[in-house]
Amino acid sequence: MNLRFLATRLGMLVVTVLVSSLAIYGAMFLTPGDPATLLVGGSRDPDPAVLAGIRQEYHLDDPFIQGYWQWLSGCLHGDFGQSLVYRDSVADLIGARAGDTLALVGYASVLVLTVGTAIGTLAALRGGRTETLTTALTAGAMAVPTFVMSVLLIWLFAVQLPWFPVYGSGEGLTGTLSNLTLPAFALAMTWIGYVAQVTRTAVRAETRSEHVETARSRGVPEWTVIRRHVLHNASAPVFAVSGVGIAGLIATAAVAEQAFGTGGLGALMIEAASKQDMAVVQAVSLIFVVVFVVINTTVDLVSAALDPRAAQKGAR
Structure with missing residues (x-):
């Protein structure tokens, strides 16, 4: 580097x-x-x-x-x-709430990385109606704010289909996963759409590249071509937008925490602001800024390692 x-x-x-x-x-x-x-x-x-x-x-x-x-x-x-x-x-207030926020953001991050890349890859490789449908759905997901998505998920999966609880962060692994499923999806949905769109574009571009066509002409198995050439070369832009998305989850976590009552740092900051407790607001704001900047910097460094050309451009 x-x-x-x-x-x-x-x-x-x-x-x-x-x-x-x-x-x-x-x-x-x-x-x-x-x-x-x-x-x-x-x-x-x-x-x-x-x-x-x-x-x-x-x-x-x-x-x-x-x-x-x-x-x-x-x-x-x-x-x-x-x-x-x-x-x-x-510090004690933050320590008591940080675990809930980390669990929520971690769950949402896994959804962004797995669901977003899977949808984007499937759309690029299948093409046709599959690509058209996934593009429309992900574009719609990108357009829906987190608080609107929270209301829709509560109405569908807690009122119409009472599958998930809608308040609190739960206890134990099973309870935590159950309670955080809806807020995690509400928080991640926008970034799932972004990651899926970028993945689709990157994978589509790689499938049409010259080195991929050369590998196919030499008789390399299709799955090996996709894994070693297409997905590997498309990983840099996908990782970059995924990293930005994870940082964005931290910035918007307070919305989901308030909607579902999970009681994390974002909810603590909103409560403190309404009560004019500036010491808490300042501390939580500083933590969010530091985490956001550190994640973005880490993404830049890893992206540069995956694609040295990015480092050369950034150093100019």
């Missing part, structure tokens, strides 16, 4: 995280009024001693850069502060 490309991507990761963290911290100061009053729920007559304690804890009286550095340093050491609403450590 091109070392210049690697250094560029890692540098962009650090810069993106720093700029995002600065924006997340600074958002509190852009809110009209005293940030300390905001942190106690906007009370009209807050206790001055409470306000003073909040200003000291959140370094609101410090110069902006100094306060930002204190907050960021604490985050880097796993100290996200205390929640004024939940009366608990923000």
Whole structure:
């Protein structure tokens, strides 16, 4: 892999995280009024001693850069502060909810990778009506927002066909899979459509390439041609869009979590925002940004390893 490309991507990761963290911290100061009053729920007559304690804890009286550095340093050491609403450590709140989000996003990621690539590959290899039908269905899936898909799945598979529960994250492996099936599909459906479309295009292009025709003319078995030449060479764009899709799942997980009551980090952030618990909102927002950027950077690096031409273009 091109070392210049690697250094560029890692540098962009650090810069993106720093700029995002600065924006997340600074958002509190852009809110009209005293940030300390905001942190106690906007009370009209807050206790001055409470306000003073909040200003000291959140370094609101410090110069902006100094306060930002204190907050960021604490985050880097796993100290996200205390929640004024939940009366608990923000790190403990995140730890209690992170497992639900990881399970949901992991389940949805498996669906995106397996279902999306399978549909796209089948459409490209079969062609004809199969390709037309799958293209129409995946295009429709791409157009439906997550919250609309959640309502449709609840109506169909919980009301009309009571096959799956629609609230909570379940207990044990069987219970978790059962409870997370509908939210995972609701979350993944849009990206299943994207991955299927990209897979179909990439596989279709490879089946018409010169080296594939040469392999066939030499009598190489069709399945070997598809596995070694078609699917292998089509893997780079498919992996790239799949990686972006997985990062997108993290960004939209809160919608599915709220719709199905799974109680993950996205739901925690929405609850905290409605109660003006800024310490929780800032911490969860920063975690989402870091995970999103890390996944995108990893996708860029792996895509460059699969297709060195991408690294050469990115390093210019």
